[in-house]
Amino acid sequence: MQDKLFKALLILSAIVIPVIGGGIIYSLTMDASGAFEHFGFWNFVFSDDWVTTAGRESYGALPFITGTMLTTLLALLICIPFSLPVALFTGEYFRGKKIATVLATVTDLLAGIPSIIYGLWGFYALRPIFMYLNLSPQGSGILTAAFVLAIMIVPYAASLSSEFIKMVPSDLKEGAYGLGATRAEVIRRIVFPTAGSGIFSAYILAIGRALGETMTVTMLIGNTNQMPETLRTTGNTMASIIANQFGEADGLKLSSLIAIGLLLFLITAIINMIGKILIRRAQHV
Amino acid sequence: MKKFFLPFAAVAMALTITACGGQKTANANGRESVEMSGAGATFPLPFYTMSFDSYSEKSGDVVSYGGIGSGGGVRNLKDGIVDFAGSDAFLSDEEMKEMQPVVHIPTCMGAVVMAYNLPEVKSLNLSGDVIADIYLGKITKWNDARIVALNPDAQLPEKDIIPAFRSDGSGTTFVFTDYLTKVSEEWKNTLGSGKTVDFKVGLAAKGNPGVAGIIAQTPYSIGYMGSEYAFAQKIPSANVKNANGEMVTPSTESISAAAAGDMPQDTRCSITNSNAAGAYPISCFTWLIIYKEQNYADRSLDQAKATLDLMNYMLSDSIQQTTSTVHYAPLPKKAIDLSLENLKTVTYNGENILK
Numbered sequence: 001m002q003d004k005l006f007k008a009l010l011i012l013s014a015i016v017i018p019v020i021g022g023g024i025i026y027s028l029t030m031d032a033s034g035a036f037e038h039f040g041f042w043n044f045v046f047s048d049d050w051v052t053t054a055g056r057e058s059y060g061a062l063p064f065i066t067g068t069m070l071t072t073l074l075a076l077l078i079c080i081p082f083s084l085p086v087a088l089f090t091g092e093y094f095r096g097k098k099i100a101t102v103l104a105t106v107t108d109l110l111a112g113i114p115s116i117i118y119g120l121w122g123f124y125a126l127r128p129i130f131m132y133l134n135l136s137p138q139g140s141g142i143l144t145a146a147f148v149l150a151i152m153i154v155p156y157a158a159s160l161s162s163e164f165i166k167m168v169p170s171d172l173k174e175g176a177y178g179l180g181a182t183r184a185e186v187i188r189r190i191v192f193p194t195a196g197s198g199i200f201s202a203y204i205l206a207i208g209r210a211l212g213e214t215m216t217v218t219m220l221i222g223n224t225n226q227m228p229e230t231l232r233t234t235g236n237t238m239a240s241i242i243a244n245q246f247g248e249a250d251g252l253k254l255s256s257l258i259a260i261g262l263l264l265f266l267i268t269a270i271i272n273m274i275g276k277i278l279i280r281r282a283q284h285v
Numbered sequence: 286m287k288k289f290f291l292p293f294a295a296v297a298m299a300l301t302i303t304a305c306g307g308q309k310t311a312n313a314n315g316r317e318s319v320e321m322s323g324a325g326a327t328f329p330l331p332f333y334t335m336s337f338d339s340y341s342e343k344s345g346d347v348v349s350y351g352g353i354g355s356g357g358g359v360r361n362l363k364d365g366i367v368d369f370a371g372s373d374a375f376l377s378d379e380e381m382k383e384m385q386p387v388v389h390i391p392t393c394m395g396a397v398v399m400a401y402n403l404p405e406v407k408s409l410n411l412s413g414d415v416i417a418d419i420y421l422g423k424i425t426k427w428n429d430a431r432i433v434a435l436n437p438d439a440q441l442p443e444k445d446i447i448p449a450f451r452s453d454g455s456g457t458t459f460v461f462t463d464y465l466t467k468v469s470e471e472w473k474n475t476l477g478s479g480k481t482v483d484f485k486v487g488l489a490a491k492g493n494p495g496v497a498g499i500i501a502q503t504p505y506s507i508g509y510m511g512s513e514y515a516f517a518q519k520i521p522s523a524n525v526k527n528a529n530g531e532m533v534t535p536s537t538e539s540i541s542a543a544a545a546g547d548m549p550q551d552t553r554c555s556i557t558n559s560n561a562a563g564a565y566p567i568s569c570f571t572w573l574i575i576y577k578e579q580n581y582a583d584r585s586l587d588q589a590k591a592t593l594d595l596m597n598y599m600l601s602d603s604i605q606q607t608t609s610t611v612h613y614a615p616l617p618k619k620a621i622d623l624s625l626e627n628l629k630t631v632t633y634n635g636e637n638i639l640k
Contacts, residue, residue, distance in 0.1 A: 052481045123498060138447075138488055139502075223452030223489035234489070236452075244491055247354025248454025248480040 028262040034255035035059065044259060050225035052253065059256035061263055063227045067142065067235040068264070070228060071217065072210045074146035075153060076203060082150065083157040083206075087199070090158075091165030092191060093183075104159065111155035119219035122148040127220070136232045138222060143231045145221040149213055153206040160205065164198030164282060165191055198282035204275030211268050214239040238264040318344070319591045324351040325358020325371030328456050328511050329571045331611045332393055333371065340598050346591045355456050356480065362387075362574060365582035368592045370574045373456025374480070375553035386577040388631060389552050390624050391570040392599045394544060394614040396512040397461045398522035398535045398567070402500045403427065405442055410435040412526035413468030413558065413566065419507065420448055421471060422486040427505060435526070442505070448487035449499045449508030454480040457493070460569040461509045464557035468566075509567075512540065516612035525567060528560040535565045540614035543568035552623055570620070573599065579633045589633045600624055 035044055039059065047060025086107055094100040126148065127139035136143050168191050176186045192199075222234020223244055236244070238260050249257055323333075330352040337348040350371070353361075358370035363384055375389055399416065401409055415431050418424040424431060428441040451458045462478040476482045488506070490496045493514040500508045500520070507523075512535055515522050524532045533539045545561035548554055558566050573596065579589030598604060605615040629639045 050483070052479060052483055053477050054479060124502075128502065140488070218452075218491055219495070223491065225483070244453040245481060246357075246454075248356035248456075250356050250360065 025262075025265070028258060028265060031255060032259035032262045035252065035259040038252060038255075044256070045263065048227045057252055059253065061238070061256075061260050063225060064236050064238045064241045064260055065263065065267075067221065067228055068211060068237040068239070068267075070142050070231070070235070071146045071149055071221070071237055072207055074142065074231065075149035075210045076207055078147055078150035079153050079157055079206065080203075083154045083161065084199075086154070086158040087161035087165055088187065088191075091162035092187065095166065104162065107155045107158050109155075110151065113152075115152070115213060115215040116219075118148050118152055119216040122216065122220045138234065140220050140222040141232055141234045142221065142228050145217045145237075146231075148216055148220055149210045152213065152216065153210050156209050157202050157206040160202035161195075161199045164195040164202065167198070168194045195282075197278050201275045201278035201282060204271060204278060208268055208272045208275065211271065212239055212264065214243050218243045316587045316590055318346050319585070319588050320347045320349070321368045321588070321591055321595060322349045322351075322366075323358070323369040323371060323573070324353050324361045324367050325574075326355045326373045326456055326571055327352035328373050328395060328513065329371060329393060329613065331513065331517075332608060332613050335607065335611055336599060336604050337595075339604075340595055343598075344591075344594060346594070348595060354454065356454060359574065362576070368575070368584070368588065369595075371571065372574055373569065373571050374459045375570075375572055376574065385581070387574050388577050388627050390573045390575070390596050390599065390628070391552050391616055391620050392573055393605075393608045393616060394540050394568060394570055396535050396540045396543075396565050396568040396614075397457055397464070397509050398512045398515045398520075399507060399525065400497065400500050400510055400515055400520045400522050401507040402504050403442070404504055406436075406439045409439065409523040410526070410532050411523045413464065416525070417465045417469035417472045419446055420450070420465070420484065420486065421469075421475070435532075444505040447503055447506040448484075449496050449503075449506055450484045450487050450489055451481075451492070451496060451509075452489035453491045455492075456480065456569075456571070457509065457511050458482060460557060460567060463555055464567045467558040513612040525565065527564050527566040528558050529562060529564075531563065533563060533565045535567075537609045537612075537614045539563055539565035540568045541617060544570070544617040544620060548619055548623060550623060551627065552620060568614075570616075575631065577631055578635070579631060579638065586633050586638075589631075589638055593628055593631060593638055596628055597625070 039047065044059070045061050045065070047058070048062040049058040049060045050063065051058045086103060090100040090104045090107075094103075122144060123140075127144060130136050130144050131139040172190050172194065173186055176190050181189065217237050218240040221236060221240055223236055223240060224234045225236055225241070228235035242257050242261055245253065246257055330350075333350050337350055341347055355370075355372040355374055358367070359372055359376065359380070361367040362370035376384075376387065381387065399409075399411055403409065411432070412435060415424060415435065418431075425445055426443060427446055428443045433441055459478060459480045462472075462476065462482050465472040465476075466478045467473075476484070488499050488503070490499045493510045496508040496510050497514065497518060497520055500506050510520070512522075514520075515535075522535055524534045527533050542561055543556045543559040543564035543566070545564065546556065546559055552570070552572070556568055556570065559568065575592055575596065579592065600616070600621050605621070608615045629637065631638055
């Protein structure tokens with residue numbers, strides 16, 4: 001009896017999540033269809049128009065797809081010099097030592113900071129510095145947003161990379177030391193090749209996190225709807241345009257925003273899927 | 286076995302308790318207490334929070350209000366999931382056509398003020414056409430001859446003007462651009478008015494706090510924001526020349542003065558660029574919108590009565606007098622009289638609710 005009940009409960013909860021997921025995709029597609037029908041799917045994706053004036057309305061997702069891609073990739077690049085050393089420190093050099101545990105804990109703590117705090121920090125602390133250094137004329141923009149995003153994804157990239165670095169078989173490493181390899185050589189020749197695809201997948205998952213980040217980016221990117229020309233200029237990401245415009249949107253604009261949401265959903269899903277596949281491969285090595 | 290069922294029993298019990306929790310008792314208004322919900326404009330949120338609380342205390346009805354933006358509120362009303370919507374912009378004729386007939390009830394007045402960050406200047410005068418040209422990118426320096434002409438005594442620096450605007454759709458942007466459309470032909474023909482406008486110059490920030498943050502951090506910037514926010518935060522704002530040629534400081538009195546002109550029966554009117562004496566030119570009403578026929582989405586007669594009680598309460602003297610404590614301006618008598626008449630036309634199953 002108890003067993004049966006438990007089984008029923010399990011099945012029920014196993015069904016609930018796919019149903020919710022399916023429901024989200026269904027309602028996104030339904031509400032987005034208006035924009036796709038009006039502009040055509042590819043035209044919507046590749047148009048950089050964003051005209052809200054009544055009567056001349058025209059919406060395209062390209063500036064926001066570009067903004068999302070630019071901030072995410074830039075964040076990834078900036079994040080590597082912060083996260084890879086942390087991963088090596090905790091996973092290889094000081095593995096199992098107290099100092100490694102402390103560093104790992106502190107890094108993981110970064111993941112627990114709410115995004116509004118990162119946004120405020122970026123806005124009040126980082127923005128004046130960027131203006132002072134003349135990195136961006138207004139302090140806010142793609143570069144500022146990407147920099148803060150980079151800090152936000154460090155814990156995701158670092159802790160997973162560290163796990164994969166720990167998984168490198170010690171007989172391989174000991175063999176290399178036996179042949180007279182230095183520590184740097186072991187890392188370059190043994191650790192990176194063996195844990196490489198695992199580390200790569202850690203960064204893919206970190207990208208997944210950066211793609212959808214909304215609050216921080218909205219506070220820092222400057223929120224302009226033009227195509228970003230340089231990294232110094234302001235822009236908008238797919239998440240931030242939705243956060244900005246959804247409250248007062250209706251009609252075609254509402255449908256366009258939901259269409260952008262659907263595109264973001266698809267991009268995130270694809271990137272996460274790639275990450276999962278790579279992790280599975282890495283674990284089988 | 287027993288242990289396993291304990292949580293279920295607890296849940297079942299909780300459900301039963303909630304089910305009979307709504308003890309039906311007659312309240313101060315001689316009917317059963319109900320729960321009402323509304324959604325919409327964020328601009329009057331502090332005022333609504335305060336007055337809905339005091340209404341609940343007085344009547345026993347519970348009122349909840351979600352500040353999701355005017356557009357969202359109207360959407361919710363269309364979907365029939367709220368009792369009333371809050372909106373900073375009255376519904377246009379086209380929007381009215383898409384819905385069942387509605388009644389607009391103005392609740393209070395506010396304004397859009399021009400906040401600025403000019404370390405050298407204590408008090409700044411502006412006019413509508415100058416504001417429009419700043420936001421069109423045609424006036425770019427603080428010591429432009431046209432700004433100097435309005436401020437003969439001020440030491441205006443030779444610095445670039447950095448305009449700030451709202452990145453999110455907002456009733457504040459609507460009121461601001463509605464004003465500029467009236468005072469600048471070029472603005473009308475290029476950008477027009479709306480809750481979001483395709484500004485060509487300046488910095489964008491989300492919400493009043495975002496714009497205020499940019500202005501506080503960026504010397505030589507200027508931005509528009511809701512008066513309730515600027516007054517509460519004591520942010521310096523510019524005097525604006527009105528249609529009579531008077532230089533007016535935004536204040537509770539000068540905002541109320543803007544409503545002195547004519548008003549249509551349904552109260553749907555824009556009062557920007559008012560030609561009344563002493564009127565601050567970028568003033569506005571904010572409205573609550575309800576359906577004229579209150580029997581929709583299975584609402585009860587008590588629900589309909591409660592909605593009208595709430596509307597009446599918002600128009601009452603005692604509530605109107607509290608507007609200035611939360612940095613809004615009270616409605617003029619004419620708007621209250623018109624609204625009380627309009628409330629009498631509200632029906633349930635075709636029968637007038639208020640006799």
